[in-house]
Structures are given as C-alpha cells and as structure tokens.
Amino acid sequence: MAAVRADEIPVPRGRPRPVARLRTWLDRESVLGPVLVTPAMLLLVLLVAYPFVMALYFSLSNAFIGRPSHFIGIRNFVHLWDSDAFRQTFQNAFVFTGIAVAFKLVMGISLALLLNEQLWFKRMIRGAVLLPWVIPTALSTLGWWWMFNSLYSVVNWTGIALGIMDPPGPNWLGQKYYAMAAVVTVNVWRGLPFFAITILAALVAIPRELYEAAEADGANANARFWHITLPLLKPVLAVVVLFSTIFTFSDFNIVYILTHGGPINSTHLFATLSRMLGLEVGRIGEGAAVSLYLFPLLAFVVWAQLRFVRKQAY
C-alpha cells in the first residue's frame, strides 16, 4: 500500500487524472451544451450569417464580376426602381405568390377533407398525392415544360379533343398571362401535397365527439365544417400558409426551367431576376439588391412563426 502511495506523489493530491478530469468537466451542462452546438453554430455563422452580410454589402456596391467594387450607397435600389424589368418582377412576385398560395390552400383543404374519409387503398392514394412533393422539382418541371410545348402540348391536345380549346390552343410559355398561369399551375402541383398532408394530420386530431354532439344538435355538414372544422384548423392553416408564402415567394426552379422569366420578364421572380442580373449579366451588386427584396417578407414570416410555433414548442 505504501509503495502505491509513493508512486502517486508526482500527481498533486485531490486531483483526478487529466482524462477523467476532462470527462467530468465535459459532463457539466454549461460546458457540454456549447461544445455540442459549436459545429452547427460555426456553420451558420460562416455560411449563412456572413454571406448575408456580404449580400448587404454587395447591394450597396457596384460589384461586377472580376472587378474591384466600391461603395455606392443605395444607388442600386434606386436604379432598380427605374427599370421596367424590376417593377414587373415586383408585381409578378405578389401575383404569383397570392394566386398560388390561395389555390394551394383551397385545394389543400378540399383534398384533406376527401382523404380523411373512409378510403379503399388508403396508403396508395396518400402515396400518389404526396409524390409531386418528393420528386426533384427541376426534373418534374421538365415534364411540365414538355407538356406546355408550343407544338406538341398534350394539354392543348386534350383541351381540343374535349372541345374546350380552339385549335391550335394557347402558346402557354410564349404569351404573357398564359405563361404566368403555367408557372402558377406547376407551383400549385408541387406544393399541394404539403398543404393536403399537413391539414389532414390536423383533421385526424379533431375529436369525433365534437361532430357527434353537433349532429345531435341538428347541425348539417356545412355548418359542422364552418363552425367546428375550420376554427380548429386555423392554427395549422396559419403555419402552413406562412411557410408556403415564403417558399413560393422565393421560388426559383419552376420559373427558371419553364420560362426563364419570359416572355418579356412577365414571369420573373426575385430569385430568377437576381440570378440573371448577378450572374448572367455580371452585375453582382444589382443582383444582390434584388435578392434582398425577399428579406422583408422573410422577416415578417419569421416574426409571425416565432409567435405561433414557439408557443407550441416551449
């Protein structure tokens, strides 16, 4: 025993070995917590926050690909408001988002109500409904591009065969309003599953007894929908609409592939115009200024979400 003690003399008394010490130190919540979040935090600071600041700087400079940039104040923003392309884009963004989200909401509620009934092949039907949402958007949009082709459009062929359209039918991607209708259609097609499935989950959670009690009181299906279903769905609808608004507003893939913003800027959104100005033309400053127009809406959605979602989470 004495010999063992003599061996321990170099180590200061009362302190465990370094590895064990590190272990207990790491086990404290105030230490382990920051250690565990550090990788995520570094990533977000270096590759999200820092680029965001860069975007702010770019938007206030005359940055051009391959040239040194200078601070020019808000001249980019002023210049944008003088350009027809930008004003058109600004209007498009609201028209596109407003119409697409409205369709997704109404169709999403209808589809969810149908899916909530007794169904044959329930799983298969749900699988089919969700499919457009999981397939790569860029690739499925190619399919729509082909369906809207000016010469071989299957949409027009069907419309003419059914007698709804006069031959040759609209040139979907080449005419102003039709092009907007086309990009909205594809956005609704791809976003509808998210609405339907999320609303369905909320529908399933509504207690049956409420409907039974209402039925006993003589409320018909219509009244039950407006006075029970809709009010109880409201929180979920709010969250779904907010999420969808920001992602529809910032959409890129569909417009880039279907119309590239044309004809004559009539379908450009902030993301596609920003890419065109920033990378295809090379005016990074102006491109960044355009993309920053996404920010106010983003800030609003974040604020609104924090009020709704946070209340549930904490």
Add this chain to the structure above:
Amino acid sequence: MPVARRPLMKRVLIHLGLLPFLIFALFPFYHMTLTSLKKDRELYDRHAVPLIIRQGPTLEHYSKLLWETEFLTWTKNSLMVTILATGISVVIGTVAAYALARLRFVGVSSFGTGIFVTYLVPTSLLFLPLAQVVNWLGLADSKWALILTYPTFLVPFCTWLLMGYFRTVPKEVEECAMVDGATRIQALWRIVLPIAIPGLVCAVLFAFTLSWNEFIYALTFTSSSEQLTASVGVTSELIRGDIYFWGSLMAGAILGSVPIVILYVFFLDYYVSGLTAGAIK
C-alpha cells in the same frame, strides 16, 4: 337495404371526388414515362394521339442517355454529394438538437431561435454571396462546394426535426443511466439515440431528399460536365440550342428521380410523419 347502400354510395362519391386530384398529381409522370418510351417518329407526329403508344415502345432514348451523355457521372456526383452532405448534417444536427432539447446553458434559447430563423432562409437569398465564398475557398466549379454548402439548409432542418423527437424521450430514462455512472455523451449514444431511431430515419430521409433535389446551388457553383449533379446535368446539358431531345430529356428526368422514388416506396410513412412534423422546404 338502403341503410347499407348509402355509405357505399358516399364512398364511391368520395373516390370520384379524389379522381381529379389524382390525375393532376400523376399525369405528368405518366406523360413523361410515355414520352421517354416513344419512338421519335411517333413523338414528333402532330397527328398522333399523345396519350398512348401506338407504334411500339423503345428504349433507344434510355440507351442514348446512358451511353452518349455524362448521365452516369452526374448520378455518381449526386450520390456522393448527397450521401456526404446528409451524413455531415445529420451528425451536426443530432448533437445540436440534443443540446437544445436537454441541456441548460448560456445562450441556448437564442441559439434555438437562430436555428429556426436559418431554417426559413431560402437558398435563393444567399446563392450570390455564397458563390463568392466558394470562389475564395478555391472550390469554384467543384462538387465539393456543394458538400460544403448543403449543410447550411440541412443542419437547421435536422436540428429542428430531431429536437422534437428528443423532447419525447422521457428524461428519467437518461437520468437512470447517469446515476449508474454513464456520462451525458454515453447516455445520448446508448439510451437516447436508440429510442429516437424513427426520428433519425426521418432526418436522414429528408436530408437525402432535400440535397438530391437541390438545384440553385448546384446550378450556380458547378459548371463543367464532370462536376454536375443529376438535376443540373439533365436540365442544362441535354438541351442544346433549339433542338431538344425530348425522349432522352424525359428519360433523364425519370432516371434522375429513381433513387428518391425507391426511398419513397419503402419509407412512405416516414415521409408523411416528417412532413407533418414541420419538414417543409
């Protein structure tokens, strides 16, 4: 028996009501498949019925795609980028989510808010300055740029999703293990993670899907054919001037979706639960 017939009648009507939605959802895939299997002669015959194949199917568009384009390279790139980005993001997201769900330390709530905010930031807001960052790092026109940048949207997503799952694991189970002498890390590894496996599967599936489907970063950060991912390769390399090879283009769109469809068929229920848990983008 009118009492028994009325529910059946209602059921049939419900299915009839679903029909337009199902056609809307599935028709594009049907039409793409059909196009990819048609002979060119029939495909570009304006008097042919576009809804069926009359002159027999062909695989020529597929063989053209596989042997005369870089499609296999793009698929390989997509797989590599997706697997690495998913792996990195799920690990970083898991530890961050555990800290946010379980530990109390300075700044935990503002970090949680930060994660949520970045979860909502659309990729189209940051691609311009990120392209600059990628240049500085010497990763311009390289698939490694994608492996580096995809975690920026995958990590917030995984963290948010897993935080919810970790909260459902009872604290007592973990505390029991720590009373027996396990450290927090050991408790996380041996007790919490096994319970949270459904959540992890969900996070992996969604991260995989999101990075496989990502388009704007891949389009911006890579340009030479051997660095492209499947969706960018198909959309930009198969279209040359005004001559479109619609058959091969559709074949590419279909084959490029195959990995996701396979996962989807096997894990449909996870997709549904992940979506409703707040998996959005």
